[in-house]
Every structure is written in structure tokens, then in C-alpha cells.
Amino acid sequence: MDRDLVERARSGDQAAFADLVHQVSDTLFGIARRILRDPGLAEDVLQDALVTIWRKLPHLREPDHFEAWAYRILVNSCYADAPRNRRWALTVRVLPIDRASEADDYQSIADRDELEQAFRRLPLDQRAVFVLHHHAGLPLVAVAEVLGIPGGTARSRLHYATRALRAAFEASRARENLREGRLA
């Protein structure tokens, strides 16, 4: 992240903030979309978060920590906005047509559906840890720092999330094996 850009935005330079928004918005949108599993809601949350980031920028002490600080504001916006937007999200999925066999595609769809449902059942705080660690690539120590939680808490949230997803995944596989057994 360009430190100079952050400093200029922090001192009220709207053009610098616009540049900053263009640099970080896709990353932030990606994180919000994965935590919330709803692109429309993620868009609303992203807007809230970016305006909050603008308002609170003068409080940011270390411009080098901008990204982690922005993640924290985004995740807090997810926590704040998700409960009030329990709307049905339509997930449209496009699978590559020339990569795998039909059976593989079927399994892939089944796995993802199962993971999707399991992920939606997770509490938001577990989803946030999972996404920041596995998608944003932050080490658990950094995840804990971003979320303002102890390292042990981050670790246990990741553990519970992974366990739930794994259980769903294995259930999907078991069902598929059963189906293949019946067809065979």
C-alpha cells in the first residue's frame, strides 16, 4: 500500500482517497462477499466500510497498517449489517465445461453446495477468521490482530469452522458414494 497516498487521504485529500479506494476495493469486496455469501449485501457493506474508513482515517496512527485497519472496519461492518439483511441470495455458479468429466462436475457441484450450506450455518465470527486466513492469506496471528481477538480465539474459531466444513464435505462424499453404489 502506498504510504504517501494513505497519508494524503488521512489529511483530507479526497483525490488520494479515491485512488486508495480503487486500490483496495476489490480485495475488500472479495472478503465481504465471502464472509456474507451475498454479493448485493457485500456491496452495501463495502460502501459503509469505505465511508467509515474515510471518516476515521485521521485516527489511523500508522499508515503502514492501513490494510489491516481497513479489514477490521470491513469485518465490523459485516457483523453490523448481516443480521438486518437476511435475504435470500441466489448463487449462480459457472463451471468450466472442458476441464473435467461429467461425474467430476457433478461431484464438484455437490461438494460446493454442501460447503456453501455448511458455511452459511457458521457464525459470522468463524466465517471471518476462515476467510481472512484461507482467502486473504493472513497468518492466524495477523487475523487475531485484525479482529482484535486473542490468538487462541482465532485458532479455535478456525478449528470449529474447518471441522464443520469438513463434516459437511465428508457427508457429501458419503452420499455420493452411496449413490454410485446404487447405480453400479
Place this chain on the structure above:
Amino acid sequence: MNDDQVFERATRAFLEDGSDRTPAAAIDAVLLAVRTTPQERDLRIPWRTAPMPKPMRLVAAIAIIVVVGVAAFSLLRPSPGVDGASTPSPAVSPSAPAPSPSTRPTPTPYSINTPTWTTYTSARYGFSIGYPADWSVHTRATRDWTYPADAAVNMYSTALETFVAPGDSIAAAAWSVAVKSGTTLDAWIQAYCPLAESPAPSDCTTMPGRTVAATMDGHAGSLVRFTQDTQAFFLVNDRIYVVAIWQPEDFIPGGVSRLLEAYLSTMHLLPGGPSPSGASPSPS
């Protein structure tokens, strides 16, 4: 490939599904909002990092004692009017009372001279409303406002009739929504309140000191000073009418409420009501 690898691959595929491209409209909305959103001031006092030498500490301590002593002396010294020799008060003429500065209304920087305002008619929502001649119509509603999806306020929603002041410093919006028969205005506002602010206020049920009476086209309603904006609500024929100014009460000298009341004074319900476009569910 073992089970762990299969699971890892499936999880990765699940996480990487979909596009992360931020919709351009979202960025435009943010940048527009930033133009009218002031940054918070950082009032924290920076901590001293270098230790102060001992002689400097002594000097500082003496300086503090002197300052406190002088302040205490000036506060505790008896005033000339205490022992009978009262200070003559300035003569007040009953015939020409000077206006008290506290009662004199502070002029708002925005025109509330409503006869000069331009009239805007919203067939969708069934009302006409004026807006200052130098303001512009920012958004014409292209869809119905719905509860609860639109209650989490998006100032740039296409469900709102929105007017913006020159320089985008402040904006007003108006809309209406059908509610179930029997819904009361207070109940609706209480249901709307926690959705309309983030974080939700803890006092949505009572909103002490934040709600005052308001009038629109002869109908009584409520004007609520939310933390981040100021909104007025009216219930007429099972329909809630809302007019909002997207700034908190103290944003302009004289208060945002006065500007909102000016808007309300220009608002009239259309005789035929809103054009049919489907009723939205009530929050109650």
C-alpha cells in the same frame, strides 16, 4: 490424492468461486458520499516518547503550581458586588427590549424562503414537494421503497426522490411506503429506527429528546433527530411518508430540523394517492 488434499482443493474452489470485481456504481456512490462526509478530528494528544530531563521537570512543576495558584486566587477573590456595594446593572427599557442572542434564530445557510422553491411531483409516492431553486434533483425513484431491504439507509438508493444542495454538502430525500392497516406511526418508527442507523441506537423505543411533533399538509407526524441524519414521518391512509435530510441536526447553524420543516411546509399529498406500483409489507 488423500482426503485432506481433496478437502483442501474443494474448499479452495469454493472460496475462489465468483468475481471480486467491485461494481463501478458502488465506488461512485462511495466517492460521492465522501464529498459530503467530513472526516472525524483526531483529538488524541500524542504521548511524549522522549523522557524529560530532571531540571525540566522541576521547571514544569513550578510553572504548574504558579498557574494553579494564580487561577485559584482570581477565582476565590471576593467580587466587588458581594458586600452590599452592588454593581449597577445596565438599565433595561421595557419599551425596547433587546433581543437575547439565545432566542435570536441563527440563519441557516440554505434558503428556507419556500415561495421561491421549485416544486417536484412524485407520482410513484403520491406527493409533491418543494426544493430550493439552487438545489438539483439527484435521483428520481425508479422503484418502490421496500421494508426492510431499504431501511438500512442507502442515501443513493434509486428508491428515493433525492435533492442535493450545490457542492453536494447536504441532501434531502422523500419516499413513502404502504403499511398494514392498523399500524401506528410510533410502532413503525420503532421498527425502522434500529435498521436505519448503524450501530443501532439503544433507545429506539423511546428516543428521548430526539423526537418532536411535525406537520405535513395538515397531517401530524414526528420529526426524529437521528445520530447521523434527521427524518420526519407521517402516517396517512395506511401509508408512511418520510422526508429525510442526510445530515445530523447540528450540521448547519440553526439546525437541520428547520430545513426539514421548510421541506415539509411545501409538501402536499396528491389527491389520487400514489400511482399503483404494489404495496410493500409493513414492519409491524
